[in-house]
Amino acid sequence: MLTRLSSATKEVLIGDGGPTVLIGERINPTGKKKLAAALLAGEMDIVRREAIAQVEAGADVLDVNVGVAGLDQVQALPVALKTVMDVVDVPISIDSNNPEALDAALKLYKGKPLINSITGEEKVMASLLPLVKEYGTAFIALTMDDDGIPTDVDRRVAIAHKLVNRAVQMGIPQEDVVVDCLVMTVATDHVAGATTQEAIRRVREELGQNITAGVSNVSFGLPDREIINSVFLALLIGAGVNCPIVDVAKVRPLVLAADLLLGRDEYSARYVKAFRERQKALEAQAAQAAQAT
Amino acid sequence: MLTRLSSATKEVLIGDGGPTVLIGERINPTGKKKLAAALLAGEMDIVRREAIAQVEAGADVLDVNVGVAGLDQVQALPVALKTVMDVVDVPISIDSNNPEALDAALKLYKGKPLINSITGEEKVMASLLPLVKEYGTAFIALTMDDDGIPTDVDRRVAIAHKLVNRAVQMGIPQEDVVVDCLVMTVATDHVAGATTQEAIRRVREELGQNITAGVSNVSFGLPDREIINSVFLALLIGAGVNCPIVDVAKVRPLVLAADLLLGRDEYSARYVKAFRERQKALEAQAAQAAQAT
Numbered sequence: 001m002l003t004r005l006s007s008a009t010k011e012v013l014i015g016d017g018g019p020t021v022l023i024g025e026r027i028n029p030t031g032k033k034k035l036a037a038a039l040l041a042g043e044m045d046i047v048r049r050e051a052i053a054q055v056e057a058g059a060d061v062l063d064v065n066v067g068v069a070g071l072d073q074v075q076a077l078p079v080a081l082k083t084v085m086d087v088v089d090v091p092i093s094i095d096s097n098n099p100e101a102l103d104a105a106l107k108l109y110k111g112k113p114l115i116n117s118i119t120g121e122e123k124v125m126a127s128l129l130p131l132v133k134e135y136g137t138a139f140i141a142l143t144m145d146d147d148g149i150p151t152d153v154d155r156r157v158a159i160a161h162k163l164v165n166r167a168v169q170m171g172i173p174q175e176d177v178v179v180d181c182l183v184m185t186v187a188t189d190h191v192a193g194a195t196t197q198e199a200i201r202r203v204r205e206e207l208g209q210n211i212t213a214g215v216s217n218v219s220f221g222l223p224d225r226e227i228i229n230s231v232f233l234a235l236l237i238g239a240g241v242n243c244p245i246v247d248v249a250k251v252r253p254l255v256l257a258a259d260l261l262l263g264r265d266e267y268s269a270r271y272v273k274a275f276r277e278r279q280k281a282l283e284a285q286a287a288q289a290a291q292a293t
Numbered sequence: 294m295l296t297r298l299s300s301a302t303k304e305v306l307i308g309d310g311g312p313t314v315l316i317g318e319r320i321n322p323t324g325k326k327k328l329a330a331a332l333l334a335g336e337m338d339i340v341r342r343e344a345i346a347q348v349e350a351g352a353d354v355l356d357v358n359v360g361v362a363g364l365d366q367v368q369a370l371p372v373a374l375k376t377v378m379d380v381v382d383v384p385i386s387i388d389s390n391n392p393e394a395l396d397a398a399l400k401l402y403k404g405k406p407l408i409n410s411i412t413g414e415e416k417v418m419a420s421l422l423p424l425v426k427e428y429g430t431a432f433i434a435l436t437m438d439d440d441g442i443p444t445d446v447d448r449r450v451a452i453a454h455k456l457v458n459r460a461v462q463m464g465i466p467q468e469d470v471v472v473d474c475l476v477m478t479v480a481t482d483h484v485a486g487a488t489t490q491e492a493i494r495r496v497r498e499e500l501g502q503n504i505t506a507g508v509s510n511v512s513f514g515l516p517d518r519e520i521i522n523s524v525f526l527a528l529l530i531g532a533g534v535n536c537p538i539v540d541v542a543k544v545r546p547l548v549l550a551a552d553l554l555l556g557r558d559e560y561s562a563r564y565v566k567a568f569r570e571r572q573k574a575l576e577a578q579a580a581q582a583a584q585a586t
Contacts, residue, residue: 194556234527257524263487
């Protein structure tokens, strides 16, 4: 199953054994005070800088989220979106559940974006799926519904089925539903990681959907989170995640290694190319540092 | 399926959702000149030191290999084995395919060891399986046979079936067969990593055996091997490996994270305990360094 996203000039394909697609997570004010303040002030410098930096680091898609308390998303989301579209050419994951803000953003978006995200809650589906249909976008289906986030695999998989069925009934192509099986912390529920992996495997098997995931929630409340997050990302890719939402600069070497180890990198070409680029960047840094002293 | 190994005083259980069992790989002269020279000279200091260090680092089982060109294994293997048994109390993986050396080693071993390894080659099965039966050991079944190492999943799985069937026919309990699906480098065959993972999944599904693996071959000939090996170990554990042969000090944090993320660590107890121990060790080092200056 192949999910196609696009910008005005660039197409990104997710799935069918292709390489893992990296969705850059950093244009999101959650936990980022400077970005939140800038967005409130209507300043787009950080957004612009993050967009460029993430694409340089290898992001295939950028997530854009302007969710700050007190900010009018209907006004701010299109501005942020346009800022990003002006400086990079990758497709965008428009990260909002505000129908008016999404509508305003979709009006100016050029290409086929991803909407992040739509839950299985009746009201949410009713207000957002028509936008997916109208603008011909893809969307991320979150496996939670009016009863919250299920702790068990069966119910998460059932919600994925429900969202896919509802979309297809409305005439949205099945491949435009990218599923997120949700990641909860293992600190309070020691099978949380296993539950997510099992749900992913089942959704891949039963529906064939492409799968996204955020990773870092899993280690909330635990020490040495970096290693937990890295190992979890590897496990999730092994289980079937093929377009994670990540800090691209941090995880790209790991993801390229995973693609290599899953048979998605003929002649190790992408892995070796990225290694050489990292080497060159390090050498350039060292040369600069030497000059500076 | 539970595989029980033991020393004179300690039992180790592999499988049934229990934590990953770490088999320490460092008592093996392949590529280690100092250890090779020491073994040739009959000196056991390095063996002793490595045994203690690996168990301190968290090894559950130690692999003991004395394969050096020109060394009489029949004499050397029992000596090395006794050396290890004298200083640590973990079960041992006796790493040899020399029947006389194994027989001499098994005569003095106290407990139930693992024999590493027995291939599907007719001559090898005929000479080594009787030792497994006679001494009641477990063994590692290597998925290669008289035609070499198959490049395809089906034939590797078929060899695993053959070795399990042959063992069971001889009265060896099925759970005493630990399967190694073999790891080849992705540099020359870009699906090599995927092949191993798929073979592991199939052996787990069709036979239920516990699974071991060495990891580092996969990155042979490639740059930045460390990250490839780490990601591969995570992927292999996700696929079903539950007693890898590893450099324990290097990989234990990763493996504890994997266990945590696969639901095998209630209350994150093992992960947090190991983290605290690492912190204490680092603090002790820092204190020593401060005193030294």
